[in-house]
Amino acid sequence: MLFYxxxxxxxxxxxxxxxxxxxxxxxxxxxxxxxxxxxxxALNGINLEFREGEFAGLVGPSGSGKTTLLNxxxxxxxxxxGEVTVLSHSISSLSQKEAAQLRKEKLGFIFQNYNLxxxxxxxxxxxxxxxxxxxSTDERKKRILETLxxxxxxxxxxSRPAQLSGGECQRVAIARAMVKRPSLVLxxxxxxxxxxxxxHNVLQTxxxxxxxxxxxxxxxxxxxxxxxxxHRIIRLEDGKVVDDRPxxxxxx
Amino acid sequence: xxxxxxxxxxxxxxSISFVLIVFMQALLEGWSKQAVTDAVAWEIGxxxxxxxxxxxxxxxxxxxxxxxxxxxxxxAFEKHQIEPVLITPGSIYPDGRMMPVxxxxxxxxxxxxxxxTQALNGDSMEVPVIIGAHMASQAGLKENDxxxxxxxxxNGTFEAVDVRIASVFKTTVPTTDNxxxxxxxxxxxxxxxxxxxxxxxxxNKELATQNLPGWKFMDQTELTKQTVALVKAKxxxxxxxxxxxxxLALVAIFDTQTLSIFRRQRxxxxxxxxxxxxxxxxxxxxxEGTMNALLAVALGFxxxxxxxxxxxxxxxxxxxxxxxxxxxxxxxxxxxxTPKLIIGTIVFIFLITALVSYxxxxxxxxxxxxxxxxxxVL
Numbered sequence: 008m009l010f011y012x013x014x015x016x017x018x019x020x021x022x023x024x025x026x027x028x029x030x031x032x033x034x035x036x037x038x039x040x041x042x043x044x045x046x047x048x049a050l051n052g053i054n055l056e057f058r059e060g061e062f063a064g065l066v067g068p069s070g071s072g073k074t075t076l077l078n079x080x081x082x083x084x085x086x087x088x089g090e091v092t093v094l095s096h097s098i099s100s101l102s103q104k105e106a107a108q109l110r111k112e113k114l115g116f117i118f119q120n121y122n123l124x125x126x127x128x129x130x131x132x133x134x135x136x137x138x139x140x141x142x143s144t145d146e147r148k149k150r151i152l153e154t155l156x157x158x159x160x161x162x163x164x165x166s167r168p169a170q171l172s173g174g175e176c177q178r179v180a181i182a183r184a185m186v187k188r189p190s191l192v193l194x195x196x197x198x199x200x201x202x203x204x205x206x207h208n209v210l211q212t213x214x215x216x217x218x219x220x221x222x223x224x225x226x227x228x229x230x231x232x233x234x235x236x237x238h239r240i241i242r243l244e245d246g247k248v249v250d251d252r253p254x255x256x257x258x259x
Numbered sequence: 260x261x262x263x264x265x266x267x268x269x270x271x272x273x274s275i276s277f278v279l280i281v282f283m284q285a286l287l288e289g290w291s292k293q294a295v296t297d298a299v300a301w302e303i304g305x306x307x308x309x310x311x312x313x314x315x316x317x318x319x320x321x322x323x324x325x326x327x328x329x330x331x332x333x334x335a336f337e338k339h340q341i342e343p344v345l346i347t348p349g350s351i352y353p354d355g356r357m358m359p360v361x362x363x364x365x366x367x368x369x370x371x372x373x374x375x376t377q378a379l380n381g382d383s384m385e386v387p388v389i390i391g392a393h394m395a396s397q398a399g400l401k402e403n404d405x406x407x408x409x410x411x412x413x414n415g416t417f418e419a420v421d422v423r424i425a426s427v428f429k430t431t432v433p434t435t436d437n438x439x440x441x442x443x444x445x446x447x448x449x450x451x452x453x454x455x456x457x458x459x460x461x462x463n464k465e466l467a468t469q470n471l472p473g474w475k476f477m478d479q480t481e482l483t484k485q486t487v488a489l490v491k492a493k494x495x496x497x498x499x500x501x502x503x504x505x506x507l508a509l510v511a512i513f514d515t516q517t518l519s520i521f522r523r524q525r526x527x528x529x530x531x532x533x534x535x536x537x538x539x540x541x542x543x544x545x546x547e548g549t550m551n552a553l554l555a556v557a558l559g560f561x562x563x564x565x566x567x568x569x570x571x572x573x574x575x576x577x578x579x580x581x582x583x584x585x586x587x588x589x590x591x592x593x594x595x596x597t598p599k600l601i602i603g604t605i606v607f608i609f610l611i612t613a614l615v616s617y618x619x620x621x622x623x624x625x626x627x628x629x630x631x632x633x634x635x636v637l
Binding site (some may be wrong): 120 | 529531537539627633
């Protein structure tokens with residue numbers, strides 16, 4: 008019995024972030040999309056919580072509602088029913104301006120297609136997030152160089168996205184998401200367009216940032232490589248959570 | 260076609276519109292200024308006192324509207340600060356055909372107007388008169404020709420006399436030339452049996468304006484109003500070319516903006532994800548479209564400035580035929596580039612470009628950002 012308690016506590020400690028503040032709280036979330044005269048229910052009665060410092064993933068087949076859930080957490084979309092609270096902001100009641108403010112200050116996004124601005128250099132792409140926050144030139148420069156060093160792209164600051172590999176592009180996207188020190192980073196299929204080596208490189212970068220900066224990460228993925236790094240796996244099927252369990256990362 | 264090339268083509272066409280608008284407007288400003296300056300120099304002086312009965316549009320009252328010179332102006336009259344002009348309708352008979360004219364009497368020794376009135380002094384038997392080149396051409400008259408002049412005096416009696424064309428002058432002011440016969444004031448007063456009378460008094464610009472009973476004062480602005488209106492009326496036709504260019508440029512910018520928003524949905528979604536509101540992105544794209552105007556103005560200055568400077572210095576020679584149009588056009592027209600004109604045109608180009616950039620950008624605020632991020636909106 009004692010052994011069981013010891014193992015449980017140890018396991019829990021290994022998977023528990025250092026701080027335990029609740030940053031996302033989802034209660035009975037429903038999301039419907041009109042399709043012609045019908046309604047498609049993408050999310051149906053989701054109840055979840057995410058705590059500060061988590062490295063969690065929404066996994067499941069295509070159409071299971073992963074991206075929709077991620078978009079709602081990211082205040083890019085609104086629930087049809089239920090309540091979603093992100094960093095003490097109720098997503099349903101946010102105005103367009105307040106939602107933009109939340110994204111600008113507290114949230115970082117990483118997309119499958121990197122979504123870099125092709126005409127800008129690496130430096131300028133990363134800088135864009137700080138320009139929106141009205142950082143001074145010196146502060147911007149300091150932060151950008153520091154962030155690019157974390158992601159290992161200090162030698163590429165003047166390159167344009169077209170001159171970079173997929174892995175490098177995704178690391179620029181990570182730098183852009185991280186440069187403002189967000190509380191939560193939402194990554195939608197971040198490795199889908201990357202080969203195995205680049206995928207691990209990118210994921211290790213994110214793990215490092217999660218550990219060093221205590222930034223929470225929520226992934227939407229069905230990539231086994233990503234799943235191997237997660238501390239918590241939430242499995243979605245047909246818009247419902249069918250499994251939510253801690254996981255021991257096997258690739259770190 | 261790449262976006263860069265398309266942008267430069269738009270900018271080039273817009274810059275042509277900018278240069279054309281500035282140039283044509285400067286030409287019109289120059290024309291208007293020249294027409295006003297010439298009208299002042301040839302006819303208006305520093306303003307005019309009109310006899311209260313004088314109506315330039317009523318030929319039937321012209322021979323009876325003259326009034327005695329106000330005695331208060333005697334000193335100014337002596338000093339040539341006031342030049343009286345007596346006007347009456349009449350007719351001439353060049354080659355046996357009748358041609359209605361306006362006879363205007365003015366002192367030969369006046370120096371307020373640039374009219375060559377010294378030629379009105381003469382001791383020959385025939386009364387010397389001067390006419391403008393256009394009038395001479397219309398009537399088939401030349402210097403030293405004799406022509407019969409007929410008029411009606413104050414008693415209603417028709418009189419006639421042979422007059423000698425003492426000088427033919429060239430002027431750009433149609434109202435000094437077309438159908439006008441200039442004659443010595445003294446001769447005309449005698450011919451009309453109206454000694455000491457005048458229809459209007461031209462004032463020297465230094466002489467203070469005063470209230471004269473029986474006379475109304477017409478300032479330069481009032482007197483040049485018609486000339487300016489004539490130039491403006493003619494300018495409408497001239498504007499068509501640059502408005503066509505401007506229209507083409509604006510359609511191209513509109514088209515490019517529409518295509519750009521269609522192609523750049525993912526970028527738009529990314530801006531929203533990074534923390535911009537759709538309205539801010541809309542403003543951003545509008546601003547980007549308006550940058551076409553900035554580039555166009557800069558490009559327009561690069562190739563337009565030497566062109567402007569050359570024409571401002573050398574003028575544009577007008578065809579001879581233009582002098583027959585009855586318009587106040589000089590042999591050469593000098594475009595007048597004023598800061599107001601250039602800044603006004605720049606502001607106009609910016610505003611109209613901003614408008615055509617804004618119209619397609621309105622679509623952005625209706626986009627769903629989650630679909631825009633994936634480039635699936637349209």
